[in-house]
Amino acid sequence: MSTLTTDPRPEAQGVRSGDVPLHALLAEFATPGELMHAAEAVRKAGFRWWDCHTPFPVHGLDKAMGIKPTILPILVFGAGATGTAVGFALQAFTNSSALTLWAIVWVTGYPFLISGKPLLSTPAFVPVMFELTILLAATSTVFLMLLFNGLPWLHHPLFRSERFRRVTDDKFVLVIQARDPKFSRGKTEQFLRTLNPVAVEAVEA
Amino acid sequence: MTTLRADQAFLPSGEPDNTVEVPGTRAPLVFNHDSFHAVTETVCKVPEAKSPPLIWTLGFLLALMCTGMLGFMVTYLIFTGVGVWGLNNPVSWAFDITNFVFWVGIGHAGTLISAILFLFRQKWRTGINRFAEAMTIFAVICAGLFPGIHIGRVWLAYWLFPIPNQMEMWPQFRSPLLWDVFAVSTYFTVSLLFWYVGMIPDLATLRDRATGRIQQFGYGLFALGWRGSNRHWHRYERAYLLLAALSTPLVLSVHSVVSFDFAVSQLPGWHSTIFPPYFVAGAIFSGFAMVVTLAVPARQLFGLKNIITIRHLDNMNKVILVTGCMVGYAYSVEFFVAWYSGAMYEKFAFVNRAFGQYWWAYWIMVSCNVITPQLFWFKAIRTSIPLMFILSIFVNVGMWFERFVIIVTSLANDFLPTSWDTFVPTWVDVGTMVGAFGLFFTLFLLFCRYLPMIAMAEVKAIMPQANPHAGPGPGPGTGPGPGTGPGIGHAAAHSHGEGAHP
Numbered sequence: 001m002s003t004l005t006t007d008p009r010p011e012a013q014g015v016r017s018g019d020v021p022l023h024a025l026l027a028e029f030a031t032p033g034e035l036m037h038a039a040e041a042v043r044k045a046g047f048r049w050w051d052c053h054t055p056f057p058v059h060g061l062d063k064a065m066g067i068k069p070t071i072l073p074i075l076v077f078g079a080g081a082t083g084t085a086v087g088f089a090l091q092a093f094t095n096s097s098a099l100t101l102w103a104i105v106w107v108t109g110y111p112f113l114i115s116g117k118p119l120l121s122t123p124a125f126v127p128v129m130f131e132l133t134i135l136l137a138a139t140s141t142v143f144l145m146l147l148f149n150g151l152p153w154l155h156h157p158l159f160r161s162e163r164f165r166r167v168t169d170d171k172f173v174l175v176i177q178a179r180d181p182k183f184s185r186g187k188t189e190q191f192l193r194t195l196n197p198v199a200v201e202a203v204e205a
Numbered sequence: 206m207t208t209l210r211a212d213q214a215f216l217p218s219g220e221p222d223n224t225v226e227v228p229g230t231r232a233p234l235v236f237n238h239d240s241f242h243a244v245t246e247t248v249c250k251v252p253e254a255k256s257p258p259l260i261w262t263l264g265f266l267l268a269l270m271c272t273g274m275l276g277f278m279v280t281y282l283i284f285t286g287v288g289v290w291g292l293n294n295p296v297s298w299a300f301d302i303t304n305f306v307f308w309v310g311i312g313h314a315g316t317l318i319s320a321i322l323f324l325f326r327q328k329w330r331t332g333i334n335r336f337a338e339a340m341t342i343f344a345v346i347c348a349g350l351f352p353g354i355h356i357g358r359v360w361l362a363y364w365l366f367p368i369p370n371q372m373e374m375w376p377q378f379r380s381p382l383l384w385d386v387f388a389v390s391t392y393f394t395v396s397l398l399f400w401y402v403g404m405i406p407d408l409a410t411l412r413d414r415a416t417g418r419i420q421q422f423g424y425g426l427f428a429l430g431w432r433g434s435n436r437h438w439h440r441y442e443r444a445y446l447l448l449a450a451l452s453t454p455l456v457l458s459v460h461s462v463v464s465f466d467f468a469v470s471q472l473p474g475w476h477s478t479i480f481p482p483y484f485v486a487g488a489i490f491s492g493f494a495m496v497v498t499l500a501v502p503a504r505q506l507f508g509l510k511n512i513i514t515i516r517h518l519d520n521m522n523k524v525i526l527v528t529g530c531m532v533g534y535a536y537s538v539e540f541f542v543a544w545y546s547g548a549m550y551e552k553f554a555f556v557n558r559a560f561g562q563y564w565w566a567y568w569i570m571v572s573c574n575v576i577t578p579q580l581f582w583f584k585a586i587r588t589s590i591p592l593m594f595i596l597s598i599f600v601n602v603g604m605w606f607e608r609f610v611i612i613v614t615s616l617a618n619d620f621l622p623t624s625w626d627t628f629v630p631t632w633v634d635v636g637t638m639v640g641a642f643g644l645f646f647t648l649f650l651l652f653c654r655y656l657p658m659i660a661m662a663e664v665k666a667i668m669p670q671a672n673p674h675a676g677p678g679p680g681p682g683t684g685p686g687p688g689t690g691p692g693i694g695h696a697a698a699h700s701h702g703e704g705a706h707p
Contacts, residue, residue, distance in 0.1 A: 032673040052435040055241060056406070056666040057442050060673055061435050070440045076447055094367055094375035107369045114379050127384040127462055131391040134455045138395040138448055142402055145444035149437040152429035159432070165413040167433045168406065170241035170665075 022178040023157035023205040025188055026164065027197035028171055032058040035172040038195040039064040042174065045191065049180035053164070053173040070148065076141050083136030087129035088122075096120045161203050178205070216515060216588055223516040224588060234329055234667060236511040241665045244512070248407075248659045249414055251507045257654050258506055265650045271643020278637040279350075283359050289633040296616045296628040301355035302466075303608040304638055307491070308348035308645075309389065309463055310484075310604065312396070313456055314492025315341025319399060320452035323445075329520055331663035332513045335407075336503065336652070337496050338400040343648040344495075345393045347641045352385070381465035388462040395455055399448045402441075405431050407657040460488045467611065473554035474615030477542070483535035487604060490528035490574070493521050494600035501594045503653060512659050515588050522587040525600060529578025532607075536575065550620055558614045562627055566610050573603020 029035040032054065039052050043066050052061055093099060096119045097109035111119050146152070158164045158175065167173050174197075176188055185202075192200050216222045223232045238244050257265075282289055292299055315337040322330040353362055365386045367376055376383050409431035412424040431437070461481035468480035497518065504513040543555040559567050577599045580586050587593065618625045652658070665671055 032671060036673040053433040054435060054438065055410075055433060056662040056671060057438040058435070058671070058673055059666075062439050065435060067436060067439050070443050072440055072443050073447060080451075090367060091378040095378045103369075105369050108373055110373070110375050112375075112377055112379070114377065117379065121379060124379040127381075127458070127465075128378060128387045130458060131384075131387040131455075131462075134451050134458075135391040135394060138398055138451045138455075141444045141447045141451070142398045145402075145440050146429065148440050149434075151431065151437070154425060154430045156430060156432060164432075168410040168413045168431075169245045 021205040022185065023203045024175045024177040025183075025185070025192060026158070026161060026201045026203055027174045027192040027195065028163060028199045028201070029174065029196075030172070030198055032061070032172055034196065035174060036061055036064045038174050038192075038197070041195055042176065045182070047176055047180050047182055049177040049183075051175050051177075053158075053167040053175060055168055055170055055172075058172075072141070072144055072148065075144055076137050079140035080133045080137035083133040084129050086136070087132035088125060090132075091125040091128060092120060157203055157205050161201060163199065163201055164203070175203075218590060220510065220515050222588070223514055224519045224584070231328075232516055234332060234514065234516065235664060236514060238511060238668070241668065241670075244659075244661055244664055244668070245410060245414075247508065247512065248657050248661050248664075249411060251653065251658060252411060252655050253414065260506060261650060261654060264646065265654075268643045268646035268650060271640050272647045273643075274636055275640025275644055278633055278640055279354055282354060282633060282637070287355065287357050289631060291629050291631045291634055293626045293628060295619060295624055295626050296613055298355075298616065299609075299613050299628045300630055300634040300638055301351045303605065303612055304641055305348050305351035305355075306463055306484075306608040306612075307605050308344045308351075308641065309392075310460065310488035310491045310608075311344040311495045312341040312348065312392070312492065313460060313485070313488035314496050315339070315344075316392075316396060316399075316452050316456040317489055317492065318496070319403070320449040320456065323449040324453060328667045329517050331660055331667055332517050333496065333500060333521070334663070335400075335403065335660045336499065336649075336658050338396065338403065339652045339656070340492075340495060340499060340649065341396050342393070342400055343645050343652070344492075345389065345396060346648065347645050349389060349393065350641065350644075352389075381462065381469045384462045385466055388459045392455060392459045395448070395452055399452055401427075402445060402448065403660055403663075404657065405429060405441075406433065406662040407660065409433070410661055411657060457485055460484045467615075472615050472619055473548070473550040474558065474611065476551075477539065479535060479538055479542070483532070483539075486528050486531035486535065487574075487607060490525060490532050490578075491601060491604035493524045493528065494597040494604070497521055497525070497593055497597035498601060499649065501590055501597075503658065507653065507658065509659060512664060518590075518593060519584075519587050522581045522593055525597070526578050526581040529574060529581075529600070533575035533578075536571065554615060554618070557618050558610060561614065561618060563610065563614045563617070566606050567614070570603050570606040570610050573599045574607060577603065 027038065029038060035052055035054065036058065039061060042050055043064065052058075052065060054061070093101075093109045095110065095112045098111055100106060100108040113119070117124070163171070164173060174192070174195075176183060176192070178185075182188075189200055221236055223234070223236075226232065235244070238247065290300065315334075318330050318337045319334045319341075322334075353359065356362060356365075363370075364374075365376065365383070376386075378384075405428060408424050408428040412421060412428045415421040415424055461484065464480035464484035467475035468477055470476060500513055500518065500521075504510050540555050543551045546552075577596050580592075580596060586596070613628050617627055
């Protein structure tokens with residue numbers, strides 16, 4: 001399989017391909033358009049453990065790859081609604097009630113009488129409820145996005161490839177992982193070559 | 206008719222003019238970058254340079270000295286008490302809150318560019334959003350300093366937050382000042398997240414190009430292992446859209462809440478229903494002026510003229526013109542309402558503002574904020590680099606004085622003439638104000654030197670060859686199209702090459 005790789009390191013030259021487990025096969029494309037055609041072909045071929053890597057989000061690639069819409073917005077809505085409820089509860093408890101309850105320590109509310117306004121003056125609580133809605137929704141957006149993406153994950157087998165480093169610059173790469181049930185080193189490489197890539201490379205696990 | 210073609214026109218300064226609208230085509234937003242790699246090179250060469258430009262070093266030293274002065278002023282204040290400021294009995298807020306409102310306002314342009322222009326699919330935002338957002342963060346840091354130090358007993362600042370304490374006391378949530386605590390801290394957190402999330406792909410670019418161990422580790426750590434996976438991009442884009450959608454009402458709420466600090470009180474000159482929209486317009490006005498003030502030298506110094514083009518600057522000047530008109534309108538409506546209300550104190554407050562002991566501050570404000578932006582009706586001024594830089598500084602000065610006028614003139618002469626007094630700033634007041642600028646520029650210059658100043662991934666996504674339907678390009682990137690002027694990357698009309706899609 002010496003034709004497979006252009007990685008200059010000796011261990012990547014393919015001679016040990018029989019005994020070193022493979023992470024994936026990587027195919028590089030010159031333009032987003034070519035990558036998108038390749039992605040459509042890979043999806044139609046029935047692969048499941050594969051991905052495209054691009055320097056920027058390519059418009060239409062989600063559809064070509066058959067990625068289902070993320071449930072992130074629904075969860076963020078839930079987080080925002082929690083923020084509203086927490087905002088109201090916090091202010092109603094601390095400023096409008098004399099309740100004592102346990103929140104890590106024992107705390108007691110203090111009914112503030114301010115310029116003869118009602119104790120539970122909800123309109124005055126709206127700004128803080130709003131800010132907490134945004135705060136919880138925005139922080140959960142970021143943390144859930146990272147969680148679903150499996151990040152941070154500082155090391156990854158793909159980073160072994162010199163070629164892969166250009167993905168964050170200007171190269172477009174399609175990766176089929178060895179764990180895919182349909183994966184077979186020879187056949188998958190042949191298949192990738194039919195998609196007109198610039199190069200195909202093996203990445204060790 | 207060469208001037209009708211956007212890609213063939215040039216400004217008197219020699220820069221290509223992409224401000225002209227050519228029917229049926231999109232104006233090019235990036236010049237002289239035929240490939241994605243060229244954009245990476247242009248942006249990355251700043252943080253990758255061995256040593257910064259000399260002007261950067263000199264500016265940084267100056268800013269650092271001012272920051273040191275700020276540290277001294279704040280320490281002196283804490284050890285001595287707020288009496289070191291020129292505050293007196295009626296004027297209990299002066300430079301401190303003026304600086305606070307000024308800096309919060311500066312921040313608003315960054316969020317407007319990053320969130321509101323994103324929702325409106327304004328592609329030109331990609332050239333300027335990164336450093337406008339950085340400006341927001343640093344401005345909010347400066348803003349957050351002032352309420353912290355003006356409270357007198359700084360060591361009791363935790364009373365601002367609902368933390369269980371030995372006195373069993375809670376903050377008073379019906380007060381706009383407490384709403385402000387929540388608004389500004391939420392604003393800072395969300396702006397920081399928005400800025401950082403936008404920067405993750407670009408930090409990954411710097412990580413993958415880094416040669417030194419420190420850079421590899423530093424950029425690698427903060428890039429979180431980003432590898433440009435399209436399954437990741439899918440969630441990332443959705444998250445970015447959500448952040449934009451959340452930041453838009455947030456930014457409007459923050460300055461509205463800041464204005465409530467005044468409007469909810471009963472002081473003539475403050476007690477006004479126009480304040481929330483008036484403050485938001487003023488914030489965007491001053492913030493855009495600060496973006497221009499920073500963008501003009503930055504694009505010159507770091508060779509970014511082909512990415513922050515004259516069209517970007519022209520658009521920003523148009524925003525300054527529009528918001529400047531809104532601010533001018535608000536000034537006149539305030540006077541009209543004071544007269545129409547028939548309230549003696551209200552009428553006096555405004556006549557006093559224009560002709561009382563602070564008349565000079567009022568007229569500096571009017572000339573800088575009402576007259577100056579009107580010059581941007583002329584295209585020659587909107588596209589002249591030196592003129593726009595000078596005018597943007599005038600707007601910055603004017604907007605600082607606007608807050609000073611609102612706060613100090615209203616407090617100095619309120620209901621009872623026997624309790625009137627005049628505020629005169631002390632050297633500590635002035636030193637703290639200058640020091641805050643030092644802190645702002647220190648942080649901003651560090652950002653320029655070590656972080657990607659341009660959102661590379663976003664700029665690449667708006668280039669014509671990013672459109673997957675553009676067809677295979679010959680070799681590295683798509684070459685200039687037919688009829689394109691020499692050396693200018695073409696921007697063919699394409700139907701849907703958005704950086705993100707809903």
